[in-house]
Amino acid sequence: MRLALSGVEHLPGFDASTGWLNSEPLTDEELRGKVVLVDFWTYTCINWLRTLGHVRAWAEKYADEGLIVVGVHTPEFPFERDADNVREAAQDLSVEYPIALDPDYGVWEAFSNRYWPAVYIADAEGRIRHHQFGEGAYEECERIIQQLLREAGRDDVADDLVSVAEEGFEAQADWPNLETSETYLGSAQARDFADRPPDRLELNEWTLAGDWTVEPGASVLSEGGGRIAFRFHARDVHLVLRAREPDASVPFRVLLEGAPPGPAHGVDVDEDGRGTLVRPRLYQLIRQPGSISDRTCEISFDAPGVEAYAFTFG
DSSP states (O other): OOOOOOSOOBOOOSTTOSEEESSSOOOHHHHTTSEEEEEEEOTTOHHHHHHHHHHHHHHHHSGGGTEEEEEEEOOSSGGGGOHHHHHHHHHHTTOOSOEEEOTTSHHHHHTTOOOSSEEEEEOTTSBEEEEEESSOOHHHHHHHHHHHHHHTTOTTOOOOOOOOOOOGGGSOOOGGGOOOOOEEOSTTTOOOBOOSOGGGOOTTOEEEESSEEEOSSOEEESSTTOEEEEEEOSSEEEEEEEESSTTOOEEEEEEETTBOOGGGBOTTSOTTOEEEEOSSEEEEEEEOOSOOOOEEEEEEESSSOEEEEEEEEO
16 A cells, blocks of 8 residues: 655654643653554634544544544634634534644644645654545545554454544535635635625625625624625535624524525524524535525624634535
C-alpha cells in the first residue's frame, strides 16, 4: 500500500497548544510507541463535520489496539478562539478523544498545515506516514491505520472497516448536485454580492436587505428586520452565525422560494422555517429531499446584533 508523505516527516508534538480538552496534555513520551492520528478541525467547518463520523469511529474502534486520535482545534472565526465555545461544540458533537487547543496557530505551523480538515497519521516511531487534506479517502486512511498498527506489533487488528451513520451535519454532500461553493459575507473575502431584490438574483449571488454593516469578517445587522437572500444550487444550505450580545437569543425565519421550507427544512429550523440563534456556530437551514434545482433561500432576523459569517453548502 502506498503511503503519502507530508512536508513534515516526524510528528512535531503539541507543545504550542494553549490547553487541552478531554485529556491531560499528551507528551512525546506518552505518544512514543503509539500510532497517532492528528485531525485538524474548526467546529463551524462543514467539510470537517462531514469527516467526523469516521474519525470518531476510528478513535473508538482502534483505541485498544494502540491508536491515539488527537483533534487539533485551530479556529477560523474569532469566536472559535474561545475555549468554552470549543468545549460546548465538542460536547454537542460527541468529540470525546483528546483535543489540543490551538488558537494561536502554533501547532498548525509546526505541522506546516494549511487545510481544514487535515489528517496526519504517524507510525509508532513518530514518522508521519500519511496525510489526507479535505474530505474523502476514508477507506484508504483506515487501511493505513490498520497497517501501521500491525507494523507496531498488533497482529489481532481486524480487517473490516467502520460503518458510519450519515445524519445531520455528518451526512456526505450531494456532490453531483453541488454547484454553489462556500461564500464569505465579510468585506475581506466576500464575492458575488448583488445589489438587487431576491427575486432577481442570479445563481450563486446573494444580497442584504435592511440596516447591515459589512465588516471585514462578517455582515452585522444593526436593526431588527434584516434579511439575507442567496440563490443557490445544492441539497443543503448552512450559515455560520453569532449574536453580538452575550447570551442573546435571536429568532429567525427561513423561506425557500418565498415559502416555508416544509420537508426541506434543515436540522436547525422547523417546517415553518423558524429557528433561533443561541450560540455561535454553523446552522443548517435547508436540506432538500428529491430533485435539486436553482432556488432562493431567504433568512430574516427579528433582532439586531446578528453576525453572519459564511454560507456553506452540501
